Amino acid sequence: MTDMTRRNFSRLAGASLATLSTSLFAPAVLGQGKPRLVVIGGGPGGATVARYVAKESAGAVDVTLIEPLKQFTTCFFSNLYVGGFRDYNSITHGYDKMQKSGVKMVHAMAAGIDRGKREVTLADGSKVGYDRLVVAPGIDIKFDSVPGYSEAAAEVMPHAWKPGAQTQLLVKKLNALEDGDLIVMVAPPNPYRCPPGPYERVSMFAHVLKTKGHTKSKIIVLDPKPTFSKQGVFMEGWEKHYPGVIEWQDPKVHGGIKGVNPATGEVITDFATYKARLVNVIPAQMAGKIARDAGLTNQSGFCPIDAVSMKSTVDPNIFVTGDASIAGDMPKSAFAANSQAKVAAMTIRAELTKSRAFPARYANTCWSLIAPDDDIKVGAAYEPGDGKIKQTSGFVSQRGESADLRKQNYKESVDWYNGIVADVFG
Amino acid sequence: MTMRVRGAALVLTAGFFVAAAAETAATRAADIELGRYLSSECVTCHGAxxxxxxxxxxxxxxxxxxxxxxxxxxxxxxxxxxxxxxAGRLSDDDIAALAAYFATAERQQ
Incomplete structure (x- = not known):
């Protein structure tokens, strides 16, 4: 029998089995006891891995998802909540369908990882053993990256870059503004979660001001970067919908961000001091604490991974997905995390059940709303290459696109949101 | 030779002898396993x-x-x-695999 014939026999077997089984990847013979997958973090990077391994192994892998929150509010689409296009409940999702997906939920904080013993320690001291571990804690904020800023200062000058109470605080402050009040955003340096996010948020600020009839208010964006994602189309949109309202300053204009003073509401740059009623400080970021404590990060503060599998380059039993990982050309986004999670899940399922593996492929698309029915997007495909996750193709919205196309983009983004939250949370 | 016997046994055991015998180069069956894996990319947006x-x-x-x-x-x-x-990076075989998968697959959620 030739190799080709052998492959075809396997294909036929697989094709026909598909009509008989809910999963194609259940192992024919299980070893003693189920192999154990533990996932830390119930966001797009973690919950997706948990669901896919449970589903694709048809129960052959014991899957546990550790997530302290009972309800997860998505960072993606939280700007639409800021702009009044979504309510908070519509971006908040429970884990009640995880059990049905075959995932055991543990609502606890993972306090530490003993890589030698292959155990996760929970906040109450109990241990959860694993054969494979996925670490998907998302980001932590580097509060000290902006002088004068701190966790306490975030109660006055919210970052709102992690979902939940911070986002609600930002909206409360935004809605309390009076005409003529100044908004200042301190934008983050690369790399950070959701590259177009700060600029979509600024658009939503401007939309709220416009809706309230505030004609004297202004928004200043102090950016440590010389350029930003989808810059051309964002700026075109700002000029079209909010002329004269948004002033974006690159480092050449502001000369450097010297710090903030939460007590006075001041933001100090090399050339000016701004006193604002709403200051949104988005500091630099790093991988979540548990990844750092476990030694999975490098000097960048994020976790190096193998592009063919999302496996940590530090520990072969651990995978890192989502914003905590160094994903090469991929941005830190929910779409990207969900895509990485599927590569990790496929690899884990293949390793733990000795079943078939496939080449890694990744994709991302990010939609951003500038104004009602004016939505832009950027996207790309990626594959392992040159020792990283490498972009192989891509696109970005262009200036001067029709209103119909932008409206279609918005509808598409809403459909995508419905799709991805169902994919992540069940 | 071992692989050959194992591969043939898998097909026979599963009761797909007729399908296997009917296969020719022109009617090669789509790779449903591959289709299922590739479909995870589609499901992100199309799943719901x-x-x-x-x-x-x-x-x-x-x-x-x-x-x-x-x-x-x-x-x-x-x-x-x-x-x-x-779609840009999908081969004809990839597309056939996806098409065969989605034609019969039930929604996962």
Whole structure:
């Protein structure tokens, strides 16, 4: 029998089995006891891995998802909540369908990882053993990256870059503004979660001001970067919908961000001091604490991974997905995390059940709303290459696109949101 | 030789002798396992879709229609850049595998 014939026999077997089984990847013979997958973090990077391994192994892998929150509010689409296009409940999702997906939920904080013993320690001291571990804690904020800023200062000058109470605080402050009040955003340096996010948020600020009839208010964006994602189309949109309202300053204009003073509401740059009623400080970021404590990060503060599998380059039993990982050309986004999670899940399922593996492929698309029915997007495909996750193709919205196309983009983004939250949370 | 026996045994045990015998180069079966893996990329956007949505439902559509539409995105005769991007790297075998999978698969959620 030739190799080709052998492959075809396997294909036929697989094709026909598909009509008989809910999963194609259940192992024919299980070893003693189920192999154990533990996932830390119930966001797009973690919950997706948990669901896919449970589903694709048809129960052959014991899957546990550790997530302290009972309800997860998505960072993606939280700007639409800021702009009044979504309510908070519509971006908040429970884990009640995880059990049905075959995932055991543990609502606890993972306090530490003993890589030698292959155990996760929970906040109450109990241990959860694993054969494979996925670490998907998302980001932590580097509060000290902006002088004068701190966790306490975030109660006055919210970052709102992690979902939940911070986002609600930002909206409360935004809605309390009076005409003529100044908004200042301190934008983050690369790399950070959701590259177009700060600029979509600024658009939503401007939309709220416009809706309230505030004609004297202004928004200043102090950016440590010389350029930003989808810059051309964002700026075109700002000029079209909010002329004269948004002033974006690159480092050449502001000369450097010297710090903030939460007590006075001041933001100090090399050339000016701004006193604002709403200051949104988005500091630099790093991988979540548990990844750092476990030694999975490098000097960048994020976790190096193998592009063919999302496996940590530090520990072969651990995978890192989502914003905590160094994903090469991929941005830190929910779409990207969900895509990485599927590569990790496929690899884990293949390793733990000795079943078939496939080449890694990744994709991302990010939609951003500038104004009602004016939505832009950027996207790309990626594959392992040159020792990283490498972009192989891509696109970005262009200036001067029709209103119909932008409206279609918005509808598409809403459909995508419905799709991805169902994919992540069940 | 060991592999040969094992491969043949798998097919026979599963009771697909007729299907295996019927296969020729011209009627090669789609690789459903591959289709299922590749489908995870589609599900991100299409998994919860209704027929009338901007992102349409793709479960249960015919293999022919699926393949025609995806190939049209691949050669950019259909316009959406998100789909052009996704379809751009799919081979004919990939598309056949996906088409075969979605023609019979039930929605996962």
């Amino acid at each position: 879709a209704k027929a009338h949505d901007t992102i349409p439902n793709i479960y249960g559509i015919s293999e022919t229609t699926f393949a025609e539409v995806v190939k049209a995105y691949r050669d950019k005769s259909l316009a959406n850049p998100v789909m052009q991007n996704i």
